[in-house]
Amino acid sequence: MGSTKVAVIGAGAAGLATAKALLDHDLDVTVLERGDRVGGLWAGDDSAGTSPAYDSLHLNTSKGRTQFVDHPMPEHWPDYPSAAKVAGYLADYAHRFGVTERIRFGAEVTAVRRAGTHWEVGTAAGTEQYDAVVVANGHNRDPKWPSPGYPGAFDGTQLHAHDHCGADAYRDRRVLVVGMGNSAMDIAVDASHVSRGPVLLSARHGSHIVPKYLFGRPADATGGALAVLPWRIRQAVAQTALRLAVGTPERYGLPKPAGGLFQNHPTISDTILHRLTHGEVEARPGIERLDGDRVLFTDGAADRVDVIVWATGYHVTIPFLDGRWTGDDPETLPLYQRVFHLDDPTLSFVGLMQSTGAALPVVEAQGKLVAAHLAGRYALPTPAQQRAHVERMHAAAVRRWGAKRPMMRIDFDQYTAAVPRELRAGARRAVARPTPTTKAAI
Numbered sequence: 001m002g003s004t005k006v007a008v009i010g011a012g013a014a015g016l017a018t019a020k021a022l023l024d025h026d027l028d029v030t031v032l033e034r035g036d037r038v039g040g041l042w043a044g045d046d047s048a049g050t051s052p053a054y055d056s057l058h059l060n061t062s063k064g065r066t067q068f069v070d071h072p073m074p075e076h077w078p079d080y081p082s083a084a085k086v087a088g089y090l091a092d093y094a095h096r097f098g099v100t101e102r103i104r105f106g107a108e109v110t111a112v113r114r115a116g117t118h119w120e121v122g123t124a125a126g127t128e129q130y131d132a133v134v135v136a137n138g139h140n141r142d143p144k145w146p147s148p149g150y151p152g153a154f155d156g157t158q159l160h161a162h163d164h165c166g167a168d169a170y171r172d173r174r175v176l177v178v179g180m181g182n183s184a185m186d187i188a189v190d191a192s193h194v195s196r197g198p199v200l201l202s203a204r205h206g207s208h209i210v211p212k213y214l215f216g217r218p219a220d221a222t223g224g225a226l227a228v229l230p231w232r233i234r235q236a237v238a239q240t241a242l243r244l245a246v247g248t249p250e251r252y253g254l255p256k257p258a259g260g261l262f263q264n265h266p267t268i269s270d271t272i273l274h275r276l277t278h279g280e281v282e283a284r285p286g287i288e289r290l291d292g293d294r295v296l297f298t299d300g301a302a303d304r305v306d307v308i309v310w311a312t313g314y315h316v317t318i319p320f321l322d323g324r325w326t327g328d329d330p331e332t333l334p335l336y337q338r339v340f341h342l343d344d345p346t347l348s349f350v351g352l353m354q355s356t357g358a359a360l361p362v363v364e365a366q367g368k369l370v371a372a373h374l375a376g377r378y379a380l381p382t383p384a385q386q387r388a389h390v391e392r393m394h395a396a397a398v399r400r401w402g403a404k405r406p407m408m409r410i411d412f413d414q415y416t417a418a419v420p421r422e423l424r425a426g427a428r429r430a431v432a433r434p435t436p437t438t439k440a441a442i
């Protein structure tokens with residue numbers, strides 16, 4: 001075991017993939033996990049109790065595009081396995097690569113700070129020193145409620161998608177689901193089987209809805225083949241295919257999407273389209289105001305409602321790092337390769353990104369970057385070059401995604417193709433110019 005001590009915070013997909021890569025380089029890794037098992041959000045019933053997973057949750061990215069390169073999912077599995085299967089898969093991964101024994105469960109990290117040449121990492125058990133820290137704490141845990149809230153007051157029940165478990169809470173009740181993301185789709189469908197009357201689905205902006213299967217194959221299966229093309233061309237091809245297969249969102253009574261496909265986080269669901277066409281879910285525009293047991297919409301219509309589910313997304317939070325390291329909002333934190341802190345690359349982040357596709361191959365690639373860097377096999381470009389690269393990526397992301405989390409965006413195909421090239425370039429830099437990335441210089 002090498003002498004570089006690395007703390008990885010979190011044993012979800014990101015932390016596990018990073019720990020595996022660090023072990024591959026023989027580094028001394030400790031994974032600190034506040035829950036009692038691996039798998040992060042997929043292990044919905046872990047003792048941390050903060051997972052947003054619900055009974056009906058399945059992958060919405062296909063098995064073939066979601067699995068780790070280093071650990072394929074079983075061939076006999078369906079294309080879109082359940083959350084329980086994904087949690088089992090992650091547990092197998094941790095076991096197979098010797099990560100499980102490097103994990104300290106029940107260890108919630110409460111503080112991380114720089115102390116001279118080391119990092120101090122605090123848990124309830126005390127403070128320990130590490131040479132490097134990898135933040136892999138996930139960013140779908142802190143519910144984002146509308147802020148400011150809508151005018152007026154609502155007398156019924158309100159919950160955030162984070163606290164949705166299953167359909168029982170909606171039995172014989174009139175339900176409004178707010179949002180057009182993947183949580184809103186699943187919750188509206190779940191509730192529509194038991195609710196009193198159709199579930200209302202309110203969207204202030206439209207989204208393209210991609211079914212899980214297109215032309216008899218997983219909808220994301222063509223992504224790899226088209227990956228070499230610029231995203232604008234991929235967009236045109238995919239949007240045409242989508243229109244031919246399912247029509248436009250307006251056809252289902254939903255608002256027209258504000259941007260093109262691949263310019264927003266993909267909303268993937270077969271079942272919502274069925275429930276809309278069956279009249280079990282009805283589209284509504286944005287909310288104007290709340291009024292007792294009524295909700296008034298921007299088109300002037302009003303409906304009586306018993307339960308509102310706010311499927312309005314999540315805040316990105318890293319509570320154990322202060323603003324010196326995260327800036328005002330971790331959502332806007334610039335990172336080289338979406339991994340390395342620009343002021344100190346011994347602080348790195350895995351999974352602090354929003355992918356156009358699956359997350360697992362992205363965090364696997366990010367873990368490999370971190371590990372190669374800490375092992376001295378991959379040297380970073382100069383700080384000025386790193387900043388220039390971040391600025392270029394950010395400018396391109398603003399052109400594509402506008403104000404919607406541009407700093408965090410990753411194009412799945414481009415990124416997973418670029419990381420191996422970046423590793424090779426960093427290896428050449430390491431040979432040409434031994435850098436302060438090796439243990440001696442940390």
Ligand SMILES: Cc1cc2nc3c(=O)[nH]c(=O)nc-3n(C[C@H](O)[C@H](O)[C@H](O)COP(=O)(O)OP(=O)(O)OC[C@H]3O[C@@H](n4cnc5c(N)ncnc54)[C@H](O)[C@@H]3O)c2cc1C
Pocket residue numbers: 009010011012013014015032033034035039040041042048052053057058059060061066107108109110136137138139140320350351357358359360
């Ligand atoms: C409902 C939902 C469905 C999704 N579906 C898909 C999908 O179909 N396909 C896909 O590719 N992606 C999907 N995602 C994205 C998902 O975020 C990734 O798949 C992946 O699970 C993220 O892994 P992670 O390790 O970054 O975060 P998490 O899975 O959230 O893991 C973070 C871990 O860190 C631990 N932790 C947090 N804070 C601390 C602390 N202070 N100290 C110690 N431990 C801590 C947590 O307990 C947790 O175990 C989905 C996300 C959500 C919310």
Ligand SMILES: NC(=O)c1ccc[n+]([C@@H]2O[C@H](COP(=O)([O-])OP(=O)(O)OC[C@H]3O[C@@H](n4cnc5c(N)ncnc54)[C@H](OP(=O)(O)O)[C@@H]3O)[C@@H](O)[C@H]2O)c1
Pocket residue numbers: 057058059060061140145146147161178179180181182183184186203204205265311312313314
């Ligand atoms: N595997 C699966 O099936 C699955 C299921 C659920 C979630 N997920 C993943 O989990 C992550 C989180 O998804 P999510 O759906 O919870 O969140 P999300 O993707 O952030 O979507 C939030 C939605 O709420 C809307 N919204 C935000 N603030 C609003 C407000 N004040 N008033 C009205 N609408 C508002 C947003 O639309 P605006 O454009 O109007 O802001 C958006 O449509 C994503 O990565 C997603 O892919 C996956």
